[in-house]
Amino acid sequence: MALVVQKYGGSSVADGEKIMNVARRIARTSQDGNRVVTVVSAMGDTTDELLELAYNVSDSPSSRELDVLLSTGEIVSSTLLAMALKSLGEQSISLTGAQAGIRTDNSYSRARIMNIDPKRIIKELEKGNIVIVAGFQGINDDMDTTTLGRGGSDTTAVALAISLKAEKCEIYTDVQGVYTADPRIVSQAVKLDEIGYEEMLEMSTYGAKVMHPRAVELGQIYGVPILVASSFMDKPGTLIHGGISMEGRNKVTGIAHDLNVAKITILGVPDKPGIAAAIFERLAGAGISVDTIVQNASTENITDLTFTIAKSDLGPAMEIVKPLAAEIGARDFVSDSGVGKVSIIGTGIQNTPGFAAKMFTALSRESINIMLISTSEIRITCIIKEDRVKDAIRALHKAFELEQA
Amino acid sequence: MALVVQKYGGSSVADGEKIMNVARRIARTSQDGNRVVTVVSAMGDTTDELLELAYNVSDSPSSRELDVLLSTGEIVSSTLLAMALKSLGEQSISLTGAQAGIRTDNSYSRARIMNIDPKRIIKELEKGNIVIVAGFQGINDDMDTTTLGRGGSDTTAVALAISLKAEKCEIYTDVQGVYTADPRIVSQAVKLDEIGYEEMLEMSTYGAKVMHPRAVELGQIYGVPILVASSFMDKPGTLIHGGISMEGRNKVTGIAHDLNVAKITILGVPDKPGIAAAIFERLAGAGISVDTIVQNASTENITDLTFTIAKSDLGPAMEIVKPLAAEIGARDFVSDSGVGKVSIIGTGIQNTPGFAAKMFTALSRESINIMLISTSEIRITCIIKEDRVKDAIRALHKAFELEQA
Numbered sequence: 001m002a003l004v005v006q007k008y009g010g011s012s013v014a015d016g017e018k019i020m021n022v023a024r025r026i027a028r029t030s031q032d033g034n035r036v037v038t039v040v041s042a043m044g045d046t047t048d049e050l051l052e053l054a055y056n057v058s059d060s061p062s063s064r065e066l067d068v069l070l071s072t073g074e075i076v077s078s079t080l081l082a083m084a085l086k087s088l089g090e091q092s093i094s095l096t097g098a099q100a101g102i103r104t105d106n107s108y109s110r111a112r113i114m115n116i117d118p119k120r121i122i123k124e125l126e127k128g129n130i131v132i133v134a135g136f137q138g139i140n141d142d143m144d145t146t147t148l149g150r151g152g153s154d155t156t157a158v159a160l161a162i163s164l165k166a167e168k169c170e171i172y173t174d175v176q177g178v179y180t181a182d183p184r185i186v187s188q189a190v191k192l193d194e195i196g197y198e199e200m201l202e203m204s205t206y207g208a209k210v211m212h213p214r215a216v217e218l219g220q221i222y223g224v225p226i227l228v229a230s231s232f233m234d235k236p237g238t239l240i241h242g243g244i245s246m247e248g249r250n251k252v253t254g255i256a257h258d259l260n261v262a263k264i265t266i267l268g269v270p271d272k273p274g275i276a277a278a279i280f281e282r283l284a285g286a287g288i289s290v291d292t293i294v295q296n297a298s299t300e301n302i303t304d305l306t307f308t309i310a311k312s313d314l315g316p317a318m319e320i321v322k323p324l325a326a327e328i329g330a331r332d333f334v335s336d337s338g339v340g341k342v343s344i345i346g347t348g349i350q351n352t353p354g355f356a357a358k359m360f361t362a363l364s365r366e367s368i369n370i371m372l373i374s375t376s377e378i379r380i381t382c383i384i385k386e387d388r389v390k391d392a393i394r395a396l397h398k399a400f401e402l403e404q405a
Numbered sequence: 406m407a408l409v410v411q412k413y414g415g416s417s418v419a420d421g422e423k424i425m426n427v428a429r430r431i432a433r434t435s436q437d438g439n440r441v442v443t444v445v446s447a448m449g450d451t452t453d454e455l456l457e458l459a460y461n462v463s464d465s466p467s468s469r470e471l472d473v474l475l476s477t478g479e480i481v482s483s484t485l486l487a488m489a490l491k492s493l494g495e496q497s498i499s500l501t502g503a504q505a506g507i508r509t510d511n512s513y514s515r516a517r518i519m520n521i522d523p524k525r526i527i528k529e530l531e532k533g534n535i536v537i538v539a540g541f542q543g544i545n546d547d548m549d550t551t552t553l554g555r556g557g558s559d560t561t562a563v564a565l566a567i568s569l570k571a572e573k574c575e576i577y578t579d580v581q582g583v584y585t586a587d588p589r590i591v592s593q594a595v596k597l598d599e600i601g602y603e604e605m606l607e608m609s610t611y612g613a614k615v616m617h618p619r620a621v622e623l624g625q626i627y628g629v630p631i632l633v634a635s636s637f638m639d640k641p642g643t644l645i646h647g648g649i650s651m652e653g654r655n656k657v658t659g660i661a662h663d664l665n666v667a668k669i670t671i672l673g674v675p676d677k678p679g680i681a682a683a684i685f686e687r688l689a690g691a692g693i694s695v696d697t698i699v700q701n702a703s704t705e706n707i708t709d710l711t712f713t714i715a716k717s718d719l720g721p722a723m724e725i726v727k728p729l730a731a732e733i734g735a736r737d738f739v740s741d742s743g744v745g746k747v748s749i750i751g752t753g754i755q756n757t758p759g760f761a762a763k764m765f766t767a768l769s770r771e772s773i774n775i776m777l778i779s780t781s782e783i784r785i786t787c788i789i790k791e792d793r794v795k796d797a798i799r800a801l802h803k804a805f806e807l808e809q810a
Contacts (some may be wrong), residue, residue, distance in 0.1 A: 016461030050481070055419030057428070057485050058492035065491075065499055069484040072477040076455070079474040080462050086470075087463035094470055099548065293528065320799070 002167045003125075004029060007039040007135065007157035011174040012231035013077050014044035017053050022231060023084035024360050025172075026130060030090060035125050035360035037164060039135040039157040040081055042073025063108035067137075067147045071097065074134035074153070082132045092130040095120060097137035098145065102156065110149035111138060113156075116163035133160065149258050151212020158215045162222045169224050171211055172231035177238030179205060180402035181255040185390050188403035192253065194239045199253045202345045202379045216240060252346040252355065252400040256379075259340045259386060261291075262314040263308055263371065264321060268331025272299040275328050279305070282320050287315045290375040292383060302331075306372060308383060311337055339371065340389035343381040344396055349379050362399035411432060412444040412540065412562035416579040417636035418482050419449035427636060428489035430577070431535060435495060436741040440530050442569060444540040444562040447478025468513035472542075472552045473561045477503065477800025479539035487537045500525060502542035503550065503578055507561065509543035515554035516543060518561075521568035538565065556617020563620045567627045574629050576616055577636035582643030583608060585616050585807035586660040590795050593808035597658065604658045607750045607784045613712070621645060655758045657751040657760065657805040660798050661784075663792060664745045666696075667719040668776065669712060669726060676706040680733050684710070687725050689692075693718045697779040697788060707736075711777060713788060716742050744776065745794035748786040749801055753780050767804035772798050 013019050054061040071262050085092035101117035124131045135153025145284040161169035183189040197220035219226045229237025293307040325333045349355050372383035418424050459466040483499040490497035506522035527534045540558025566574035588594040602625035624631045634642025698712040730738045754760050777788035
């Protein structure tokens, strides 16, 4: 009997009818001869509603209390799903993160899973139960509830699949899978049948938003195949795994983009050792992640330093850059919040010279100016004007013939 | 340093503003030099909303799942209250029923507290925390969540007060205390400063609805004084305790009433041993509680048997009485759902002959016909027509001069 771990997101269990729909899907998987463990997120907007309650009574709610509060959202949906399964005649039981044996560190609101003791889950499976686990949560050594932060329920599902040695982990969501580009922007975008872990990671980080990178990473480390598919349709979805066929390599898989980008340039920086370190240490100290960094070579030991950050970090970053620029003797500094990123992604891209040229040509043909370029093994990213990002995605999707993916 | 256990009901924590108000009261108790443990109910209509969710996915939700679901209501309010206290600069932590060490039996939806292990509560108090405990819940030996049923949070509070050897248990609610009669009916009704446990039990059962009898009983057994007071006003409330002064005895304390009453009379019952037993065993088997029972003595070994039940049980009760009446050879049977109860309550009432006479005279003066009478040590109850209950309460309140209580 195969063991399958499934995860359903908040939009898939947003109301009673949708919960019944999910219960029917789970029942079918069970009737097909599988043992099933299902991880479930909080219903629809529950988490936001709970956060609002918290901010009604406190400007900076205790993170320990916030975690207990938020964890109730997933407990509610897990009990309802177990009830729904029973009303369909299936044996089922819900377990909280604590009951499921999910032990985490003490970092409230962004806890990391330390280990899973699946004793209770196994016991319930052996009794013939479909086990519903409240996602997004665990307990620390003090037996206090913690939550896993963004992508928490995806992480719960993959971690349980690893711990239970499941055949596969299925992530059901409100999209049909991973596309060659955002289908809301490129109408010809095609759903991928499969994608490698690393490509998926680049797609996620660069805005595909189908599944949290953290859960993909976990799947990659332990080699668990992850299926991403729609909870509303019976379509095959996208399988994320490591064994991508030879034909799948050296080929652009998809176009990713990100509009939450701002750019800061510090002009006329003295080209001395330690200057860049001073800047980025100060930003890191304020919790600001710096993404692309470009330093323009210069004559006369003077350089211009440009880097990108999340648009939402621009205010705090400028607060740091302002005194710093004076301190290091820079000539001036400028910021631009009107930029965006567009990336082509595919295994082996960096080692195949033609891709970069093809990308730049496609963009130049649309008169899109490239401000910065950054690359990884499997990705080439251009920073361009924000209002040209959609045009860029469409042009690249066409240039790399992704509609035939 | 005195230890006080406080409990706030759902209407006292119905929204953020009310939670802040409760937090300020708790902070004041703490600043007055007390260690405080607070038990809290679910916010406003939360429990009803959760029940509705459950019945959306199942006609008969699993009681095990229902208990986990309902327990989240109190967890939510307890975390919010702890956050609110912190925002006032107080140290505070919320604990679930499980974390508070409340161990129950396995009767989901109406679990009984078996014992309390207050280790964690004591540890948190010693750290200087105000401890907020989610009411209405505990865990059984399988480490599964159970709920305590009606009056659950009151019971949690009294049980914690006993376990922690608290000075007193304060129940804060939306009324100012226990009144001589329902103040919505008798405008002259007076709040009592104190009341004995037994009198309070009779007041509760007979419709005073201030506090659940189960929690009062628990307080009585362990001799814990319970203060019932308003969470919205700074007024003294009513102290429920065992040491009522001599002057407090042999005096009517209050008038209670109940409109949820129906009466069934089986006419012409053969007066043979075992007949009454057959009737009441059959009703008990269907979960129907019978209250007052009166059998009219008769000549010719034929008797009329009358009893009262909750109005909501009338349908099922008649389903049982119908075939039974034929079986036992009764002449006929009639029911009346248009009846109500009115009671005078006071320690030592039964042993003081004047009270019954005064009660009957007061009712007869208002031309109120008495259908049935039942008495206990501290109570005399008359079953009368439902539409005369309010008149009866007012007449009795006046006759026993309770406006001067």
